[in-house]
Amino acid sequence: MKRREFVGGLAVAAGLSACAGDSRDCGEGGAAGDARFEWTAVTSWPPKYPGLGIAINNLADRVATASAGRLRIKVYAGGELVPPFEVFDAVSRGTAECGHGASYYHKGKVDAAQFFTAVPFGLTAQEMSGWLYYGGGLELWRELYAPFNLVPFPCGNTGVQMGGWFNKEINSVADLKGLKMRIPGLGGEVLRRAGGTPVTLPGSEIFTSLKTGAIDATEWVGPYNDLAFGLHKAAKYYYYPGWQEPGPTLEFIVNADAWNALPPDLQEIVRTTAQAIDLDMTAEYMNGNAGALAQLREDPNIEIRRFPDDVIARLRAISEEVMRELADSDPASAKVYEAFVAYRDASTPNQRFTEQAYLETRP
Numbered sequence: 001m002k003r004r005e006f007v008g009g010l011a012v013a014a015g016l017s018a019c020a021g022d023s024r025d026c027g028e029g030g031a032a033g034d035a036r037f038e039w040t041a042v043t044s045w046p047p048k049y050p051g052l053g054i055a056i057n058n059l060a061d062r063v064a065t066a067s068a069g070r071l072r073i074k075v076y077a078g079g080e081l082v083p084p085f086e087v088f089d090a091v092s093r094g095t096a097e098c099g100h101g102a103s104y105y106h107k108g109k110v111d112a113a114q115f116f117t118a119v120p121f122g123l124t125a126q127e128m129s130g131w132l133y134y135g136g137g138l139e140l141w142r143e144l145y146a147p148f149n150l151v152p153f154p155c156g157n158t159g160v161q162m163g164g165w166f167n168k169e170i171n172s173v174a175d176l177k178g179l180k181m182r183i184p185g186l187g188g189e190v191l192r193r194a195g196g197t198p199v200t201l202p203g204s205e206i207f208t209s210l211k212t213g214a215i216d217a218t219e220w221v222g223p224y225n226d227l228a229f230g231l232h233k234a235a236k237y238y239y240y241p242g243w244q245e246p247g248p249t250l251e252f253i254v255n256a257d258a259w260n261a262l263p264p265d266l267q268e269i270v271r272t273t274a275q276a277i278d279l280d281m282t283a284e285y286m287n288g289n290a291g292a293l294a295q296l297r298e299d300p301n302i303e304i305r306r307f308p309d310d311v312i313a314r315l316r317a318i319s320e321e322v323m324r325e326l327a328d329s330d331p332a333s334a335k336v337y338e339a340f341v342a343y344r345d346a347s348t349p350n351q352r353f354t355e356q357a358y359l360e361t362r363p
Contacts, residue, residue, distance in 0.1 A: 104185030187244030
């Protein structure tokens with residue numbers, strides 16, 4: 001990479017120039033001074049929802065404090081200003097200066113964007129950070145979004161998710177056939193090829209859809225968020241592991257014109273704050289999931305189960321097919337796919353000798 005976007009302290013003193021690397025990183029903003037900016041942020045999440053929903057509020061608060069009020073961001077939850085799945089378009093057009101969501105919601109519009117949230121059997125949260133900040137992934141992401149007048153920043157990760165809530169047992173691959181499940185992105189396409197019916201729903205509609213039988217199953221995030229939505233009251237079987245989202249990265253996107261209008265010191269405040277939130281959310285989910293899972297394990301009405309080996313094997317095989325076909329059909333996806341797989345393959349031995357091997361030894 002031309003420059004490292006790794007948090008090394010919040011270097012935000014007035015007059016700080018961070019304009020190194022290409023113009024998409026720093027733009028052509030004017031000199032630091034007394035100019036004040038009011039931004040609107042739109043999101044894909046329910047208001048102040050744990051983890052996902054409060055991340056953008058935390059970002060707005062920290063940016064306002066670090067900038068001494070020179071940059072203020074007013075946050076609108078999903079549906080308050082624009083629908084949850086229209087954040088990308090709203091920020092691209094300039095309806096809002098920035099937004100927070102997940103890149104796989106742009107499937108069909110920017111197919112390659114899916115790689116920057118989660119790929120089935122792909123990178124974990126730590127690996128995503130390594131790829132994006134040090135392995136060239138962020139440059140590819142910004143190159144992909146540049147034609148849409150957007151500058152993306154990694155801004156949150158839940159860590160490995162759960163496989164989801166089911167109203168029926170999954171004992172074999174045959175049990176996936178006809179299954180109507182809320183599951184977005186590449187994971188949804190994998191389920192479709194396994195015989196299921198993927199459904200894309202915003203978080204606010206999941207509980208009712210599962211409770212009424214409009215869907216048979218849903219993946220959402222993990223114990224921390226699933227408990228907050230009450231999904232344990234709508235389904236009995238809770239499956240793991242979350243093959244579909246091993247390290248889902250959220251995005252903070254900024255309209256490029258708004259970004260370029262900022263002076264360098266405010267750009268650096270936004271950049272380092274987004275990365276601070278990226279780290280903060282991962283820590284929040286590590287802590288929140290542990291407590292919520294303990295609570296769910298005590299519930300006699302819930303059965304926590306591991307997907308059968310043959311189901312995982314079939315889903316993994318289909319996942320590889322889906323990624324290759326996506327790469328073959330779209331030049332942009334091919335470029336990202338090649339980089340993503342190369343990083344995964346290089347990282348896997350290290351993960352097996354370190355994280356995986358260590359966890360197998362721990363009580």
